[in-house]
Amino acid sequence: MTTQEAFYSYIVRLGDDSLILGQRLSEWCGHGPVLEEDIALTNIALDLIGQTNNLYELAVSIENKGKNIDQLAFLRLEKEYENLLLVEQLNVDFGYTIVRQFFFDVYRKLVFEALCNSSDERLAGIAEKSLKETKYHLKHSSEWVIRLGDGTEESHRRVQEAVNTLWKFTDELFFQDEVDQNVIELGLGVDNSNFKVTWDSHVEHVLTEATLTIPSNSWQHAGGRKGIHTEHFGYLLSEMQYMQRAYPNMEW
């Protein structure tokens, strides 16, 4: 694997995470529990898709094969997406969506903070920009975790169930392979093992405040970074890719 290939994959993975979560969140459009949350979730989706746009632009320029970003977003096969499994999980209910978002936001904020020092100026620029948005997302999801966890019996039960289920996808946030090792060595990417402790303590702090407990001894899923997805992913892709597949090269 050349440096160029590793860096390309690294950027595409970062973009895949935000694209797929953005797509999931946009399913809430018109279905939010209250108008303000409908707007909030779709605003966050828009930020994530905007970040994806910037990351894919960088990826195609690194690869330099004349691809455009719509091909990356809409014309790859299931196994060619290497997003975290966490972000493709179903919305289920508002609490579940918030817990998924919270786990992701804590992680993504740490990633972007570190990437502000990337030896690649373009990536550092994207990180600096995205970090400001991610802070707002994290504030939103943290506050809701607390409000729902420390809310009614029903809301507590639902978010605790979400924590129990989604916890199985959190080890993967700290997955590393050859791609990561390559970009870490060159200072292009981040060593996510450096902030595992910070992620753990931030999450624990908020969950404790929310009167929620972290499941002990939970079995962990893996495979997203290798293109091996959960059953939900194919359905998401078929909806997301429909327009480009039906009308190739269409533009809005």
Next chain:
Amino acid sequence: MVTEKYIWEQLEQISDPEIPVLSIVDLGIVRIVSISDDSCIVTITPTYSGCPAMNVIQEDIIKLLSPTVNTKVEMTLSPAWTTDWMSENGRNKLREYGIAPPEHEVDKSVLFAKPTVVPCPKCKSSHTKMISQFGSTACKAHYQCLECLEPFDYFKCLK
């Protein structure tokens, strides 16, 4: 031969399609105007990564300037846009329009702390309440005045 000053003045005519009261210069998204021989490059930066107005703004700039000078628009992400770049003039225009301009402090209440105090653009009361961190566009939050009861947009601070 056009001057840089002329281009900056011309750009005052282009507004953000989502906040028509603000010019792109007031908003601080025009970063550099550079002139060489017979062409001009305008460098702009987005407010938010997913800001859907950027393409329209890009087209508006080309449409406005190209009859006079060969124009190219470039996009930059770094340094990242901040509400500190909004002009004083822009702040006043926002307030008159009914949108509370960004406070100079970013909302630091990551957790448990009180959100930023934002005075009501209608009655100036500081007795207001944040309804939602996210508003009608990516750059705004949603507030309500507890004095005159008017709901209003707050152009949220981004640093």
